[in-house]
Amino acid sequence: MSAAEAAPTAEQLELEIDGDEAAALERFHAWGFTDGLPVVIPTRERVARMCAGAKHYPLESLGNLAPREGAATIQKIAINAVMAGCLPEHMPVLEAAITAIQDPEFNLFGMQTTTHPCALLCIVQGPVVAQLGLNAGHGCMGPGTRANASIGRALRLVLQNIGGAIPGTTDKATQGGPAKYGFCFAENEAESPWPPLRTTLGLGVEDSCVTVAAAEGPHNINDHLSSDGESILNTIAQTMATVGSNNLYVGGDHFVVFGPEHAEAVAASGFSREDVARYLYEHARVPVERISEQKLEELTSWGGYAERLEAWGRRIPLAREPSHLRVLVAGGAGKHSCWIPTFAVGFSQTRAIELQASICQL
Amino acid sequence: MVGLVTQSFEGFARELLGQRNAKALPLAVVRHPVGGISRAEAEARITDEVIAAVAAGLQKEGGA
Known part of the structure; x- marks a missing residue:
């Protein structure tokens, strides 16, 4: 990855996102905010709509993400979700996944900085799969389904822009891998001869959840x-x-x-x-x-x-x-x-997805 | 305290220290790599320059 320009001031950012979108996209690339592909510019209106889909308040933080220890506020998560192409209803999945990766057993610091090419694998399970239109069938690991692609990509952008895993600088993956652009799919419960995976992980059949892991493709x-x-x-x-x-x-x-x-x-x-x-x-x-x-x-x-x-x-x-x-x-x-x-220096984590209406929607 | 890092990871180390408000931590830099080499080859990377960098770093820290 080419060296990014110095991070913009808040004033510069506001000027860019309120101005011409094509120009703003070029600035976002130059600042190193993207994954190399075009992103949706996170205007105030888009971010506010995204926050409305969250369970938590916009300024509430889900914790600090290694290695930068950046605060994962709902607002910042929403900015990255907008950039990735998510819909507001995807936010609870992101909230659950971002909570899960902070479990010490997950080893987020190791995952973010290792020379191993691990990506953030996100397996969505339960009733939410149908509600959000996640793909559990043909081609579920990509490409082609908006929910799978945008949720996986949003998580990658969060790891980069909030967690500070900058490819080549602090994300030291020797070669990287295509799964790092986003790796999200759903369990095909309907065609599984075995009980849902989540029932082996302490959750009930009626629950929705996400399992995250530092995984290869x-x-x-x-x-x-x-x-x-x-x-x-x-x-x-x-x-x-x-x-x-x-x-x-x-x-x-x-x-x-x-x-x-x-x-x-x-x-x-x-x-x-x-x-x-x-x-x-x-x-x-x-x-x-x-x-x-x-x-x-x-x-x-x-x-x-x-x-x-x-x-x-x-x-x-x-x-x-x-x-x-x-x-x-x-x-x-x-x-x-x-x-x-997997990266193997850590263990996958599973968290329930909480779908209660956000205070923003009340 | 002194951090020991190979050349290929010096930028990584300095970026991490910056992210964690620890830019003042002294680093001693050794020739890359230290993985996949024999013990003798690894020991040969501990040059006089590296030892001097460690000593200077410790003195900066007051001999910590």
């Missing part, structure tokens, strides 16, 4: 020929068992997202969600023979598990515990699933 898993559950799970396990993943280094939790057809076949073979996680824990392992000596030393020192190698049969599991595998269904027809590896 999805790694596709193609299996057109296997018809029984164990064969499909074996394909998934062998795809996951790779040497370069952060999850092999340090564990963390990660996501196996079944396409509905694979999920149906696996469930028809008698596998519950817990059975799937147990199977993948047992079989998604890398034999130490596949790892060079130096790399093995690095892995065991980073992961601190040298003493567990023998207990694991000298096959390192991608997930240290079965419960570290998040199993869900998303997507449409076709014999594809995916594995979403």
Whole structure:
């Protein structure tokens, strides 16, 4: 990314957003406020409308976001939501996600500044999916659906403009990745043979929620020929068992997202969600023979598990515990699933989405 | 206290210190990288200049 110009004063900003939009867009690019793509200029009227969709007051802060420790006020979140193309009704999803990433277990500072290419994965679940028109079916991971694209993009802009993760400067991702533009999709509950993911995370079927994780882009898993559950799970396990993943280094939790057809076949073979996680824990392992000596030393020192190698049969599991595998269904027809590896130095977080009317609307 | 950082991450470190109102924290800069090299190669990066920068930083802090 080219060096951004010095941050504008409040007066400069006001002049720009109240003036010509095309000129303002060029200034926003120059100031480093965008993700490189055009944004919607956050005029006062647009920001006020966006704030009206929030559960909290405009000047209320949801906390300070690392590394800059910028205050995530509703107004600032709304500015970024406008820029990303969100609708006011998307605000409660953003509020829940931004609250979730501040849990110490998430490790926001690490996610924002690491050389790993992790993006902020946002999985929306529950009744809100239909209400907001989120895509849980064909192409749900993009592109093509406004809610998925704009919510994911707004979160990225919040991380950059409030959290201060400036690509190349404080966001030190060696190569970055396309998921960093935005990575949001919904669980396909209607076609899942298993209970909704949120019911395994302490929430009820009637709840809406968002699960956030510092994740890589999805790694596709193609299996057109296997018809029984164990064969499909074996394909998934062998795809996951790779040497370069952060999850092999340090564990963390990660996501196996079944396409509905694979999920149906696996469930028809008698596998519950817990059975799937147990199977993948047992079989998604890398034999130490596949790892060079130096790399093995690095892995065991980073992961601190040298003493567990023998207990694991000298096959390192991608997930240290079965419960570290998040199993869900998303997507449409076709014999594809995916594995979403993660930064792994931290754990995903889930928060309920609160949809009460904002005080602004009263 | 003195921060130790490689050349490739000096800008990152200074930006972070600025964001956190800690620009005065002294930094000692070593040649990049320090990952994926042997212990001997890593030790060779601790040059006289680096040691002098650490010493100066500690003196600035009053020997903290």
